[in-house]
Amino acid sequence: MRKEIDIRKAKVYDLHFLGKLRDEVNPFLHGQYHFYPQKQKKFWNEQMATKKYLLWIICVGKHKAGYLQLRNFENGSAEFGIAILEKYREKKLGGMAIQRFMRIVRQMKLKRLWLTVKKDNPRAMALFEKSGFCYIAREDDNAYHMELIL
Numbered sequence: 001m002r003k004e005i006d007i008r009k010a011k012v013y014d015l016h017f018l019g020k021l022r023d024e025v026n027p028f029l030h031g032q033y034h035f036y037p038q039k040q041k042k043f044w045n046e047q048m049a050t051k052k053y054l055l056w057i058i059c060v061g062k063h064k065a066g067y068l069q070l071r072n073f074e075n076g077s078a079e080f081g082i083a084i085l086e087k088y089r090e091k092k093l094g095g096m097a098i099q100r101f102m103r104i105v106r107q108m109k110l111k112r113l114w115l116t117v118k119k120d121n122p123r124a125m126a127l128f129e130k131s132g133f134c135y136i137a138r139e140d141d142n143a144y145h146m147e148l149i150l
Contacts, residue, residue: 004061009057014055018067021083065088067082076109078112079115080115082097113133113150114146115146117143118143119141133148
C-alpha cells in the first residue's frame with residue numbers, strides 16, 4: 001500500500017464507523033452498536049472521558065480503514081487490539097498502523113502490550129509476530145495470548 005496513513009484519536013462521531021467495522025469483524029455482534037444509539041453514545045463518552053478504553057482511527061487518505069485500541073490498563077501494561085475493514089486488508093496497512101502506533105504507545109510510557117488472537121486467524125498471528133509480539137500462553141484450544149515488551 002503506497003498511500004499515507006494517519007492515526008487519530010477516535011471521537012463520538014466515529015461511533016457509526018466503529019459499529020460497521022465491529023459488525024464486519026464479528027458478525028455475531030451484528031447491530032450491537034446500532035441498536036441503542038443513545039446508550040452507545042453515553043458509553044463511548046464515559047469510556048473516552050475516563051480513559052479506560054482508548055481508540056484511534058486508522059485513516060487512508062480521507063477514508064476510515066480501521067481502528068487501534070488500548071484497554072485494561074494495569075501496572076504499565078494494556079490490552080491491545082486492531083481491526084481493519086476487509087477492503088483494506090492484504091495491503092500491509094495493519095503493519096504500518098502498528099508501527100506508527102508504537103510511537104504513541106511509547107509516549108504513554110507503557111512497558112507491555114498484550115492481546116488474545118484466535119488460532120483460526122493466521123493472518124493476524126503473522127502480523128503480530130512480525131510486529132514483535134511473542135506467544136506467552138494458550139488460552140484454550142481456540143486462542144493464544146501474545147505480548148510485546150516495550
